[in-house]
Amino acid sequence: MSSKPLVVVESPTKVKTIKKYLGNVFNVAATVGHIKDLPSKEMGIDIEQDFQPQYRVIPGKQKVISSLKKEAGDAEDIYLAPDPDREGEAIAWHTAEVLKKKGRRFHRVLFHELTETGIRDAMNSPEPLNDNKYDAQKARRILDRLVGYHISPLLWRKVKNGLSAGRVQSVAVRIICEREKAIQAFNSEEYWTISAHLSTETPPPFTAKLAKKNDQKITIPDEAAAREILNDLAGKDVVVEKILQKTTRRNPLPPFTTSKLQQDAIRKLRFSAKKAMMVAQQLYEGVELASGEPTGMITYMRTDSIRIAAEAAEEAIRLIGEQFGAPYAAGQPRFFKNRKKVQDAHEAIRPTSVYHTPEQVKPYLTADQAALYTLIWKRFVASQMQPAVIDNNAVTIRIGDYRFKATGSVVKFPGFMALYEVADEKDAPEQDKTVLPELAEGARLILGGLDPRQHFTQPPPRFSEASLVKELEENGIGRPSTYATILSTIQEKGYVERQKGYFRPSELGLIVNDLVVKSFPDIFNVEFTAKMEDDLDRVEAAEINSKMILEGFYAPFSNELEAAAEGMLSMKGVGSSTGIRCPQCGSELHIKVGKNGPFLACSSYPDCNFSRDYTRDEKGNIQIIEPVSDDAVDKACEKCGKPMTVKRGRYGTFLACSGYPECKHTQSASAEVGGQSTGVRCPEEGCGGELVERRSKRGKVFYGCSRFPECKYAIWDKPVGVPCPQCDAGFLVEKSTKKDGTFLMCLNPACGHRTTEPDKEES
Numbered sequence: 001m002s003s004k005p006l007v008v009v010e011s012p013t014k015v016k017t018i019k020k021y022l023g024n025v026f027n028v029a030a031t032v033g034h035i036k037d038l039p040s041k042e043m044g045i046d047i048e049q050d051f052q053p054q055y056r057v058i059p060g061k062q063k064v065i066s067s068l069k070k071e072a073g074d075a076e077d078i079y080l081a082p083d084p085d086r087e088g089e090a091i092a093w094h095t096a097e098v099l100k101k102k103g104r105r106f107h108r109v110l111f112h113e114l115t116e117t118g119i120r121d122a123m124n125s126p127e128p129l130n131d132n133k134y135d136a137q138k139a140r141r142i143l144d145r146l147v148g149y150h151i152s153p154l155l156w157r158k159v160k161n162g163l164s165a166g167r168v169q170s171v172a173v174r175i176i177c178e179r180e181k182a183i184q185a186f187n188s189e190e191y192w193t194i195s196a197h198l199s200t201e202t203p204p205p206f207t208a209k210l211a212k213k214n215d216q217k218i219t220i221p222d223e224a225a226a227r228e229i230l231n232d233l234a235g236k237d238v239v240v241e242k243i244l245q246k247t248t249r250r251n252p253l254p255p256f257t258t259s260k261l262q263q264d265a266i267r268k269l270r271f272s273a274k275k276a277m278m279v280a281q282q283l284y285e286g287v288e289l290a291s292g293e294p295t296g297m298i299t300y301m302r303t304d305s306i307r308i309a310a311e312a313a314e315e316a317i318r319l320i321g322e323q324f325g326a327p328y329a330a331g332q333p334r335f336f337k338n339r340k341k342v343q344d345a346h347e348a349i350r351p352t353s354v355y356h357t358p359e360q361v362k363p364y365l366t367a368d369q370a371a372l373y374t375l376i377w378k379r380f381v382a383s384q385m386q387p388a389v390i391d392n393n394a395v396t397i398r399i400g401d402y403r404f405k406a407t408g409s410v411v412k413f414p415g416f417m418a419l420y421e422v423a424d425e426k427d428a429p430e431q432d433k434t435v436l437p438e439l440a441e442g443a444r445l446i447l448g449g450l451d452p453r454q455h456f457t458q459p460p461p462r463f464s465e466a467s468l469v470k471e472l473e474e475n476g477i478g479r480p481s482t483y484a485t486i487l488s489t490i491q492e493k494g495y496v497e498r499q500k501g502y503f504r505p506s507e508l509g510l511i512v513n514d515l516v517v518k519s520f521p522d523i524f525n526v527e528f529t530a531k532m533e534d535d536l537d538r539v540e541a542a543e544i545n546s547k548m549i550l551e552g553f554y555a556p557f558s559n560e561l562e563a564a565a566e567g568m569l570s571m572k573g574v575g576s577s578t579g580i581r582c583p584q585c586g587s588e589l590h591i592k593v594g595k596n597g598p599f600l601a602c603s604s605y606p607d608c609n610f611s612r613d614y615t616r617d618e619k620g621n622i623q624i625i626e627p628v629s630d631d632a633v634d635k636a637c638e639k640c641g642k643p644m645t646v647k648r649g650r651y652g653t654f655l656a657c658s659g660y661p662e663c664k665h666t667q668s669a670s671a672e673v674g675g676q677s678t679g680v681r682c683p684e685e686g687c688g689g690e691l692v693e694r695r696s697k698r699g700k701v702f703y704g705c706s707r708f709p710e711c712k713y714a715i716w717d718k719p720v721g722v723p724c725p726q727c728d729a730g731f732l733v734e735k736s737t738k739k740d741g742t743f744l745m746c747l748n749p750a751c752g753h754r755t756t757e758p759d760k761e762e763s
Contacts, residue, residue: 003074007109007123008095010082014114017286017294018081021119029071031082035061036094038141043149051142051550055094065098077105079126084110084346085302085481086137086540093134114286114296115352136539139546143167143532143553147523150561155512159571160593164493165516168478171529172486173495175471176463177505177513184620186459192220193455194229196404197448198238198397200437205448207434208397208404218402226452229402236400238445244394249387252416254306254336255348255380258480259473261301264379266466269371270737273465273484277301279372280349289356289364296352297361297369298376302481303346306336308383312350316384319354324418330384350380382420389413393436397445408436462502476530497700507598507616511571511591519564523557575601578622584610591622600624639665654708667707678703680719680731687711691719720744724753 004027007018012030019028036055038044046052057065072078080095082088089108096106107126112118144167151165199205210229212218220226256264258277265276280301286294313333320329336348351373358374365373389412397404411417463471469483478486490496495509505513522528532553538544569576575590578600582589587604591614600622602608613625635644635655642659647666657663667689682689682705689707694714696702704714717733724732724746732744732755746753 003076005077005079006068006072006075007079007081008068008092008099009111010088010091011281011285013282013285014111017114017296018111018119020293021116022123026079027071027073027075029068031068031091031095032061032064034058034087034091034094035065035098038145043145045142045145047554050547051554053138053142057098068095068099072099072101076103077107079107079109079123080129081109081111081122083302084112084300086133086140087481089130089133090137090141093129096129111300112346113299113352114284114294118296118352132542133540135546136536139539139549140536142550146554146557150557151516151520151564154561154564154568155515157570157572158515158568159512160508160595163512165512166489167523167532168482168529169486169489169493170513170516170524171477171526172468172472173490173505173509173513174517174524175475175477175526176468176490176496176503177510179460179463180505180510181620183459183462184618188456188458190222191455191457192223192226193453194220194226195451195453196238196397196399197451198406198445199448200439200443200445202437204435204437206406206408206436208395208406210402211405212403214401214403223452223454230450230452233399233402233450238447239398240395240439240441240443240445241398241403242396243439243441244396246392246394247412248390248392250390250415250417251387252334252382252385252420253379255308255350255383256376257304257306257348258302259304259469259483261349261376262469262480262483263466264375265372266464266469268375271368271372273469273487275368276372277481277484279368280376283369283373283376287361287364287369289361295356297356297373298352299348299350300346301349303348304480305338305346306348307338308333308335308347308350308380312347312354312380313384316354316381319357320381320385324385327413328385328415328418330386334384336383348380349376351377354381378420382416385416385419386413388415388417393439395436395439399447406434406436408434410435462504464502468503475526476533477526479533508593511576511593511598514576515568515571519568520557520560523560571598575603577603580622580624582608582610584608637663637665638667639663666709677706678719678721680721682707682711682713683730684711684713687713689713691715693718715747717745717747724748 004025007022007026007028009015009018009028009030010033012032015028015030019026022028035058037058038053039056040059044054044056046054078096078099080092082091082095092108099106106129108129109122109126111122147167148165152163155163155165194210196208196210197205198208210218210220220229261280262273262276265271266273269276271279280298283297284299284301286296289295310333313335317329317333354377356377358370358377361373362370391410391412393408393410395406395408397406461467465487468487472478472483472486473480490509491498494506495512496503496505498504517524532549535544535549539546539549571591571593573592575592578589578591580589580600581587582602582604585602585604585608587602587608589600589610590603591598592601593599598614600612600614602610615623615625617623636642637644637657637659640657640659640663642657642663644655644667645658647654647656655667657665678691678693680691682691684705687705687707689705689711691703691713692706694702694704700716702714702716703719705711708714715733717735719731720734722732722744723730729746729748732746732753734742735745736742744755
């Protein structure tokens with residue numbers, strides 16, 4: 001039996017990287033994530049015994065544990081090296097529990113970067129298992145279980161089976177719902193602007209905007225006011241009144257934290273938060289470079305800190321001098337100060353070596369890896385470059401009693417901006433790229449025209465992935481390592497949906513949010529959830545005991561839970577009132593939730609059985625959807641010849657034989673009751689149907705076979721009746737990306753042919 005010391009990591013991908021540097025002196029094995037967790041079919045928390053969690057081996061992980069025991073053999077020393085965060089600490093503790101043996105010693109090893117130096121330094125300075133960090137992880141897991149285990153069944157009884165509530169996810173849904181309500185409540189107001197098109201004897205021409213009348217800021221409420229101002233301006237001299245020149249130095253941004261990396265990857269690379277974290281994990285765990293051996297490309301990717309190692313900064317300064325020249329390199333390492341309450345266990349995200357330039361490593365990375373690595377590399381290297389020097393000019397132009405403003409800027413020295421563009425970042429000042437001609441105070445200008453324009457105030461925008469991540473971070477909701485999971489979960493549960501890149505709540509999401517916020521106002525409160533995150537940080541820092549947090553949480557929670565069991569509105573039974581009268585009997589219509597989702601039903605049921613689907617307009621007002629009447633379908637059953645009738649199911653309307661149950665023939669109603677036909681035949685062999693436009697239960701357009709449910713073929717992309725010229729597939733699909741615009745593509749994975757749309761192809 002082996003007596004070599006065993007190094008236990010979390011991911012199998014790391015095993016090869018670590019073996020490369022440790023050689024045959026150690027065995028290396030992976031837990032493949034968590035090996036223990038709370039039981040899936042019971043709460044697994046002994047509330048009476050200080051909230052003691054009852055961990056169980058995760059089903060299917062017994063084989064992993066057996067393998068770990070075999071690899072450990074008779075080894076006296078076990079080096080526990082899961083990821084250096086709370087989840088990794090829990091894995092380390094659970095691994096120690098299953099490998100515990102008389103005389104065996106356990107050491108906690110923290111690999112902040114998977115390089116030879118990083119691995120050897122960590123192995124040479126092992127630490128004890130961190131009880132406080134594990135305690136913080138357990139407290140979070142217990143809090144999440146208490147909320148989910150108690151509130152989810154309540155939603156099953158009151159709303160719909162299969163629903164769930166999450167301590168942090170539900171707050172994210174609340175943020176999205178409240179933004180939607182703010183949008184619905186917003187009343188747009190008209191306003192006007194006036195621009196002057198100006199020039200001198202020398203180019204370039206430029207534009208100035210009306211800002212003041214005399215010394216008072218001016219607002220233009222309507223066209224009449226705009227016309228009055230235009231009359232006042234007519235025939236007046238145009239004179240340069242004042243020129244303000246100011247040179248500013250713009251400093252580079254700090255290297256990435258997890259949150260800022262996600263935001264930049266979403267904004268610049270069109271990644272999702274989940275994809276950004278997945279690719280970052282790959283770069284951290286290592287890729288095979290020219291040597292053929294795996295090398296960790298970046299430091300650990302879950303961090304709140306902007307701290308960097310001095311030697312890494314010095315290496316970046318050397319490279320900048322070599323590649324850009326000495327004037328571009330910072331004179332000494334630039335360090336950034338963390339905000340208060342930031343966990344500083346890890347450095348910021350940076351390349352393990354700046355000499356692994358994006359150009360050098362690109363051949364060994366996937367396209368996604370190369371794109372994200374380039375972003376990380378440039379941001380870090382730029383952080384050690386000189387500031388950009390920018391000349392800003394602000395010009396005041398007098399036309400009669402009115403003052404117009406024009407601004408422009410010129411980059412005098414690009415500094416870090418030669419490498420890293422920041423103009424599109426929310427946390428960076430916008431650079432005015434307007435170029436002004438040479439101007440002098442008192443000079444007369446040529447007025448080319450006045451341009452009055454009508455505008456309307458805009459409601460607050462919906463959240464994109466990037467702005468939602470930013471909102472969560474700024475409000476202290478969750479941790480950067482959890483953002484990707486939060487965003488995925490709230491969509492998978494059907495509480496929110498993305499339309500044109502922006503989140504909006506589904507009707508179900510609005511209903512559930514209203515119910516849980518009313519019944520649990522504290523637990524799903526932004527400030528309360530942020531304070532809970534701070535308390536968990538304090539547990540890790542040994543400033544507070546987790547038992548105090550759990551007791552302080554559970555006492556009011558159990559009271560609210562008891563009240564909600566009786567007081568929460570039943571959407572299955574009574575439903576919520578709408579103020580809309582039933583067209584059949586005059587009673588009020590209520591919103592209820594059935595197996596097919598929310599619908600309107602008469603409050604006088606069963607005396608009145610009126611019910612309808614509904615939608616909402618842009619102000620949130622309910623709009624009744626009138627169904628297609630049975631007699632509108634002039635179609636006989638293909639199987640028995642009896643009339644077909646319109647039925648409603650989980651995925652919308654469909655046609656069913658009136659001879660049911662003797663004849664069970666059904667088909668999609670899309671082509672018969674208004675669904676748009678594409679003219680493309682269903683590709684399923686022997687089907688004979690055609691693809692028609694349909695909508696999912698969440699309102700997303702897809703294309704399915706007209707013979708549904710007998711044929712379940714469906715695709716998301718719009719089919720186009722153009723055969724593939726490469727593989728003779730019956731049709732192509734229309735796709736569109738920001739980079740490539742609209743193009744047609746073959747769905748055959750062995751083909752993948754791409755072409756422009758037919759009307760755009762060269763003849």
